[in-house]
Amino acid sequence: MSRESATTSIRSLGIGAGLVILITGSAVLTSWLVGTALLSVIGDRMAPWILGRAAGITSYLLLVALVLMGLVLSHPYSSKWRRPSAAVRIRTHVSLSVFTLVFTVLHIVVLATDKYAGVGWWGAFVPMGATYRPMPVTLGVIALYAGLLAGLTAAFAGRISARIWWPIHKVAIAAMVLVWLHGVLAGIDTPVILAMYVATGFLVVSLALSRYLTESHRDEVEALAEVRASELVTADGSSRPLVVRGRRRSRDSDGDPR
């Protein structure tokens, strides 16, 4: 074994060990948090309500992290940032989506089964089906479908053309906005929570602005494409388009094979 490959194996072993410690640690921490929460509300008539709220806020914070990571992934400067590496970024994005889904499911199940909540299964999945604050709950319901659609399209990333899944994936923007409104309109009861929604909303909007206002290589392609070829007018002054018969095979939008 050469010295270089030995160093590489030691490094990958180190990374593996680090991952094991990280995952074990986070599992212990999560169990402790959930256990503490459960123990403190057990026997309380308000327990499902508190759990539902907690799951909703957790799910919201995970969604914020998920969207922030998505914006980082698609940011024009993304290739200039070395750390975390592209592989870590995409894995984090995928993992966050899974955890967001898990806590959203918990949020829905707890509130749908709580007979005092005024939501019920009908209210949890059908717009305007809840008796408790029907409008804000409906926003959450639509956000759920939008989020599921965004997740579904991402599952096809790399399997089908980006020209199909990528535009649909942008429904995530609607999901984020709706979830924020859902939270603000149905979930604010203390100033701390309000501050959290304002701060996280500000964070997401700032990064989104930076991502969409920064000139990307697509803008550069457009600028290059604007410089057109011209025809030198010949003796007969002809200047008709060259395609005369048959289907045009022009696929100018597909210049980007991604």
Place this chain on the structure above:
Amino acid sequence: MISQMRLVSPGDPVLAPRLLNAHAVLPLHGTESLSGLERHDLETHRAEFGVRELLGGNVEQLLEDLREIGLTGRGGGHFPVVAKWRSVLTAGPGGVVVANAAEGEPGCAKDAVLLQTRPHLVLDGLVTAIEAIGATEGVIWIHDGADATARSVRKALGERSAAGIADPPIRVFLAPDRYLSGEATSIIRTLEGGPTLPRWVENPARPWSLGHRPVLVQNAETLARVGALAIGGVAAYPATTLLTVISDTHRVVVEAGPESTYGDVIAATWRSPDGRGPQAVLVGGYGGSWSPWEVVRHLRVDNQALRSVGLSTGAGLVGPLPHKACGLEESARLVRYLAGQSARQCGPCVFGLAAVAEIADALSGGRLTGPGRRRLDRFMSEISGRGACRHPDGAIRMLSSALDVFADDVARHKRGRTCDASIYSVMPLPEEV
């Protein structure tokens, strides 16, 4: 300036010219002021080369002749012309033939020289190709700003119609003056009404097409050779190579005979700034390869001969690097230029080439670290073959040959000691005009 240059007389046995009867001298930038070579009007052209007969039913004979002379594409790819034509023939009649003289390589000027001095040879070749593949239209593709070339082409078309030659319709297009405007798919996208940018090709073996019309894109020199073959036949075919030599303050377009070596070409055309021979030569184009002068000097100017040492005549560039210049700095400049000329369409170019250019800059500036060098090697292997067009591949090929040929310089630069040669640059770049 030019008179000091050792020009070879037309009768020189080593560099026996056939398409051109003398060297053409151009400035480092642009093709507007060419000297040393007279333009052939239609009458002179016919007197020198002869009159092209209509092809009629002799397509098979022409293809056989093309195979016999082994003509390959002189735009740089060196794909066998016969194979390309046969493939286009299967796509049916009614097509378009493009004479590609965009010459995006900033160092090269052979196509401009041909169109400015031998326009009828190129036009004869273009019309022959149109007849051979059953096309109905021709396009001459030059770049915007090549005014002298455009004037010569326009004049030649006028001369032909005044002489009553019934050529098929030939149209002249001016492409944006960029490196990638001469890429075949850029041309096709433009003719379709799209932007002049390369396109992803799913099946490179399939003939190009515009709707149902097959398209044949050939370099201007290739067509000039087809013209010469169509007029004089195999016996009179000039088995030569057109080269553009970058010589200090000028560029010299020279026609090298099949027996002449790079040593002969450099001796006849290159003015050394320091009285010594070159240390290395950039062969083919800015996306070509560096090679030590000792390797190249005895090689015949012939694509087959170059292939044996892993080189290609490419688009005909010969860029000798004097001892007082630094190959690494030169390569870093070229990679930066090529990265800047990307169409910004695909990742390997937008991100990969940009990153490689950055590392190459660090390398030539003596700031490269060990991990940086490993990243460079990794990027270079990951980028090759992955763009929609071959643009990044060429840049990587050039840089990787530089790391090889200038290995001593790499070691010196890595230790943070850049060389004294750093202020002297050789290869012309349009941005630096």
